[in-house]
Amino acid sequence: xxxRWTSFALVLALAGTPFAADATCIAQQPGFTPLFDGRxxxxxxxxxxxxxxxxxxxxxxxxxxxxxxxxFGQGGIFLTDHEYRNFExxxxxxxxxxxxxxxxxxxxxxxxxxxxELAPPSGVTGMLIPExxxxxxxxxxxxxxxxxxxxxxxxxxQLWKNNDWNSMRIRITGDAxxxxxxxxxxxxxxxxxxxxxxxxxxxxxxxxxxxxxxxxIPGGRPGxxxxxxxxxxxxxxxxxxxxx
Amino acid sequence: xxxxxxxxxxxxxxxxxxxxxEPPPRIxxxxxxxxxxxxxxxxxxGVYQPHPLTAEDAKRIEGTVFKGGQFMKGFNPxxxxxxxxxxxxxxxxxxxxxxxxxxxxxxxxTEVTQAQWKAVMGSNPSxxxxxxxxxxADHRPVESINWQDAQEFIKRxxxxxxxxxxxxxxxxxxxxxxxxxxxxxxxxxxxxDQAVGGYNSTLHxxxxxxxxxxxxxxxxxxxxxxxxxxxxxxxxxxxDPVPPKAGKQHVIKGGSFLSNEGTxxxxxxxxxxxxxFDVGLRVLRAAEPAQ
Numbered sequence: 273x274x275x276r277w278t279s280f281a282l283v284l285a286l287a288g289t290p291f292a293a294d295a296t297c298i299a300q301q302p303g304f305t306p307l308f309d310g311r312x313x314x315x316x317x318x319x320x321x322x323x324x325x326x327x328x329x330x331x332x333x334x335x336x337x338x339x340x341x342x343x344f345g346q347g348g349i350f351l352t353d354h355e356y357r358n359f360e361x362x363x364x365x366x367x368x369x370x371x372x373x374x375x376x377x378x379x380x381x382x383x384x385x386x387x388x389e390l391a392p393p394s395g396v397t398g399m400l401i402p403e404x405x406x407x408x409x410x411x412x413x414x415x416x417x418x419x420x421x422x423x424x425x426x427x428x429x430q431l432w433k434n435n436d437w438n439s440m441r442i443r444i445t446g447d448a449x450x451x452x453x454x455x456x457x458x459x460x461x462x463x464x465x466x467x468x469x470x471x472x473x474x475x476x477x478x479x480x481x482x483x484x485x486x487x488x489i490p491g492g493r494p495g496x497x498x499x500x501x502x503x504x505x506x507x508x509x510x511x512x513x514x515x516x
Numbered sequence: 517x518x519x520x521x522x523x524x525x526x527x528x529x530x531x532x533x534x535x536x537x538e539p540p541p542r543i544x545x546x547x548x549x550x551x552x553x554x555x556x557x558x559x560x561x562g563v564y565q566p567h568p569l570t571a572e573d574a575k576r577i578e579g580t581v582f583k584g585g586q587f588m589k590g591f592n593p594x595x596x597x598x599x600x601x602x603x604x605x606x607x608x609x610x611x612x613x614x615x616x617x618x619x620x621x622x623x624x625x626t627e628v629t630q631a632q633w634k635a636v637m638g639s640n641p642s643x644x645x646x647x648x649x650x651x652x653a654d655h656r657p658v659e660s661i662n663w664q665d666a667q668e669f670i671k672r673x674x675x676x677x678x679x680x681x682x683x684x685x686x687x688x689x690x691x692x693x694x695x696x697x698x699x700x701x702x703x704x705x706x707x708x709d710q711a712v713g714g715y716n717s718t719l720h721x722x723x724x725x726x727x728x729x730x731x732x733x734x735x736x737x738x739x740x741x742x743x744x745x746x747x748x749x750x751x752x753x754x755x756d757p758v759p760p761k762a763g764k765q766h767v768i769k770g771g772s773f774l775s776n777e778g779t780x781x782x783x784x785x786x787x788x789x790x791x792x793f794d795v796g797l798r799v800l801r802a803a804e805p806a807q
Binding site for chain 2: 320321323324325326327342343344345346370372380381382383384391393394395396401404405406419420422471472485487488489499500501502
């Protein structure tokens, strides 16, 4: 099903919140507000200025937001229209194995952000990584998970279900971000960044869903992190609780 | 015979006239902004030929270590998946179309610098300003400007020089100068030599002319900051032959210090507002009053 664009004002009038969520689609967490209404991509837009691509496709089918590359090989960053500062984000994600995506926190329009990586099965899914920012070593408040050494047990491998839906809860607060991530209801880590790493010192930004570019332009070359260009990123139940 | 002589004389007079009116290859305005002449010509735009993933590519990607991790360990697409990928790449191929540039024009040799912006506007909105770079911020491109700011700069520049010749380039005027006569769509990606940006980007602007110029003498056409154009965005992957007459955003070209090697090319058709600190401008000066 293609996106059905509806009037923002109309939805506001109907719901009193920015999103008239389809109750049959959204399993709302206590205290959270839907960021995705389950029927349309209202409230989101593609960045027109990211190297991942400018014109990817979003569609909604059976309460699921599906992100696909367009044209072939060119990804993008799907951004909330609104910007957020301190918040807890809840969503469910079912990415195709060996595709590359991520969840951007406090993103600029061009996609400079803190990123929670999505790269199952062998990538560092759930890890906080820099996307077009540069940051120092995080200070772990919880035990530090093993993400990189595939020869040793990894917490994420215990928690993540490949080719299936996974819930993620991500909390970010403070100018120097304090970040906590839960996967399928279990704490993966809690950490404190030493400083605010955003390029212009921003403390707010968009929430973004990354569909990594998988081919270069033009003439083409395979992307470093992208697998099959036709792989999709799938999200549902996206909701937010803003924090003081 | 008499008629033929008349034609010959007229042709000679025209030659003399056009020789006398031949615009100089470079001009510098009262603010020290340097412009290079771009002669009429044509180019093929909108070509897309994505690379199909091969078994060899997959093996190489599978072994890639990025930031200490083996992101793609175990990636081993089936022959059917590779075939589907190849089919998708073939279906996506676009031959593009020819664009004619019938008039000569002068284009700024560099992006507008913070010093030039201050001289015209009396202010400096840039993020990478003298507080961050006390030594050379004046020579870094102005950024953190929207399209209306760019128009105001041009309006005041025209007033300062008592002319109407300054304006933003159209997307095609910009792209033609960025391609600098290269055949094909993107003959030799000049990232390392010519563009501020890439995977090893330092995440900030650099002074203009830090990298080498392109074949026609223009600096920073790729990278450093995106550059506003006159055209409205069509919301598509590539531009149409003629831009829309109205729209919400304007086209930006060239990528910025946040762009990378894989997707930074003259053909990239993007639009504002971008991140702000990654957008500036380059000015066009008409070579002919009537243009």
